[in-house]
Amino acid sequence: MKGVSELAAQPPRPSLDTADDRTLVGRAIDGDIRSFEVLVRRYGPLMRAYATRVLGSTDETDDVVQEAFITAWQRLDELQDASVVKSWLMRIVSHKGIDRVRARREHGDLDTIDLPVPDHATPPRIAEAHSQQEALSQALSGLPEQQRQCWVLKEVAGYSYDEIAEQLQLPASTVRGLLSRARKNLMTEMEAWR
Amino acid sequence: MTFSDEPIVPRRVEDTQPVETDDLDGHTIEELSDYLDRNCLPAIASIDESPACQIALEALGRLRAISLGMLEAEALAEAPRDESWISGIINSIGLDARAGRNIPVQHPSPTAHLTITEGAVRGMIRAAGDAVGGVLVGSCRLTGDVTVPGEPISVDVEVSVLWGTRITEVADAVRKAIYTELLKHTELTVSGINVTVHDVLFHRDEPNDGIELP
Numbered sequence: 001m002k003g004v005s006e007l008a009a010q011p012p013r014p015s016l017d018t019a020d021d022r023t024l025v026g027r028a029i030d031g032d033i034r035s036f037e038v039l040v041r042r043y044g045p046l047m048r049a050y051a052t053r054v055l056g057s058t059d060e061t062d063d064v065v066q067e068a069f070i071t072a073w074q075r076l077d078e079l080q081d082a083s084v085v086k087s088w089l090m091r092i093v094s095h096k097g098i099d100r101v102r103a104r105r106e107h108g109d110l111d112t113i114d115l116p117v118p119d120h121a122t123p124p125r126i127a128e129a130h131s132q133q134e135a136l137s138q139a140l141s142g143l144p145e146q147q148r149q150c151w152v153l154k155e156v157a158g159y160s161y162d163e164i165a166e167q168l169q170l171p172a173s174t175v176r177g178l179l180s181r182a183r184k185n186l187m188t189e190m191e192a193w194r
Numbered sequence: 195m196t197f198s199d200e201p202i203v204p205r206r207v208e209d210t211q212p213v214e215t216d217d218l219d220g221h222t223i224e225e226l227s228d229y230l231d232r233n234c235l236p237a238i239a240s241i242d243e244s245p246a247c248q249i250a251l252e253a254l255g256r257l258r259a260i261s262l263g264m265l266e267a268e269a270l271a272e273a274p275r276d277e278s279w280i281s282g283i284i285n286s287i288g289l290d291a292r293a294g295r296n297i298p299v300q301h302p303s304p305t306a307h308l309t310i311t312e313g314a315v316r317g318m319i320r321a322a323g324d325a326v327g328g329v330l331v332g333s334c335r336l337t338g339d340v341t342v343p344g345e346p347i348s349v350d351v352e353v354s355v356l357w358g359t360r361i362t363e364v365a366d367a368v369r370k371a372i373y374t375e376l377l378k379h380t381e382l383t384v385s386g387i388n389v390t391v392h393d394v395l396f397h398r399d400e401p402n403d404g405i406e407l408p
Contacts, residue, residue: 011328011364014356019330020393023354026333031292031313032320033284040283045269053265066283073287133264136257140264155261180224184215187223187253190260191213 017041025082028073036076040069043086047093053152054097056145064100068093087158094157098167101149132190139189147182150175213253219244226251230258289313297340299381312336315380322375323351326367328359332392338385346385349376354393365389 016024016038027035044065051064072092079088140148149168153159161179165172215223221241229241230251241247294312301308316334323331332352339345349372355364369387376384 010326011356011359013324013327014330014354014395016330018395020354020395022392023330023332023352026352027320027331029292030316030320030333031289031294032317033287033289036287037280037284040280044275044280045272046265048272049265049268052268062279066279066286069283070286074291131267132256132260133267136260136264137268151261155258156265176224179227180222183223183227183254183257186257187213187215187250190257191253 020083021085022082025076025079025085029077036073039072039085039089043089044069046086047089050090050152050156051093051097053140053156054094054149055100056141056148060100064096065093068096071096090157094153094159095167098149098153101145102169132193135190135193136186139186139193142189143182143185146170147178147185150178151182151186154179213249214246215250218246218250221247223250223254227254230254295340297380297382298343300343310380312340315340315376315382318375318379319349319351319372322371323353323368326364326371328356329353329364329368330355330395331368336382340382343381344383347382348386348388349384350388350390352390352392354395355391357394357396361391365391 016035019035019038021039024035024039028039047065047068048061051061051068052058055061055064068089072089079085140151143151146168150164153164153167154161159167161172161175164170164179165175168175170178218226219240221244226241226247229238234242234251241251292313294316296309296311297315299308299310315336319334320331323329330353332354334349334351336347336349338347340347351368351372353365353368355361368389372387373384376382
């Protein structure tokens with residue numbers, strides 16, 4: 001029995017940490033918490049970076065990402081194609097982040113007002129950025145809140161104008177205007193860095 | 195002089211031109227961005243032939259590419275979260291929703307009513323499959339009415355196998371392991387166990403992920 005003797009030398013057990021998303025999602029739907037934990041470790045950092053961009057600070061990032069994962073766990077079985085779990089998670093965290101932003105606006109926080117960027121807004125630190133990514137990161141931080149949110153939703157999350165308008169509860173024309181200003185500001189700032 | 199025909203000079207001038215956001219030969223940044231969204235199709239001659247538009251398009255495309263990379267880089271650079279953040283999430287999720295159907299188990303006493311949840315049986319199936327080695331169980335389904343004793347049940351499991359493993363042998367071993375386990379701990383009448391290999395796992399030190407592939 002050649003086959004049996006070969007099987008006796010057992011191949012190593014693959015680790016969940018290196019498992020593909022489909023395996024992890026399938027197991028998590030069936031109730032395997034360890035697989036869900038691997039997904040949290042795998043995509044948590046990106047979701048945190050995204051949430052911080054939408055929110056403008058790290059104060060609420062932990063809460064927002066935590067809420068996103070709890071919702072994801074509850075709705076995981078609605079995910080038709082497990083290979084898109086990453087973008088699915090990004091959409092959930094996006095919704096959660098925008099919910100916070102809207103709640104802030106309803107409470108009348110001043111920093112949600114679309115303040116104009118000063119003409120010479122290029123702070124010297126942008127010129128000192130070590131990489132294009134760092135420069136953009138700093139340029140984005142200098143944008144008025146709504147411009148930044150529109151930019152992140154459009155260019156990072158890939159939302160359409162209408163989806164952004166719906167999420168932010170703004171007229172589509174306002175979203176177009178905000179995006180247009182965000183683009184001009186970022187292009188100018190990045191040009192200064194280059 | 196022959197070198198006067200060289201196209202280098204005008205190209206250089208173009209390269210050093212600042213990006214223009216307002217005077218775009220009759221176009222707007224928004225139009226250009228939409229044009230970029232459509233991969234510049236169908237072609238619009240007045241954009242394609244305008245140097246100012248071309249410079250702006252290039253800058254927009256660059257910005258877009260950096261945006262995606264920026265988040266990934268920030269995620270990588272972030273200090274690892276402390277375990278309490280992760281356990282906070284894990285402790286907040288409810289397991290109840292995953293219990294599934296109740297599977298009856300007979301007991302000598304007529305007054306005792308024993309059941310085992312479908313979720314627990316799936317856990318057994320996963321553990322049995324994983325223990326074979328070289329394979330990782332993904333989702334598993336119990337098809338048939340598990341709540342009725344004696345009803346024939348079929349089991350469908352998805353697995354991924356380690357690169358280099360003999361798929362037919364490992365699939366057989368998984369089926370045997372699951373069958374033995376179910377026979378030992380449940381009274382299910384297992385009519386079949388179907389194993390579907392949906393992925394091949396590579397060892398960690400090998401270039402895997404498929405991300406590098408074009």
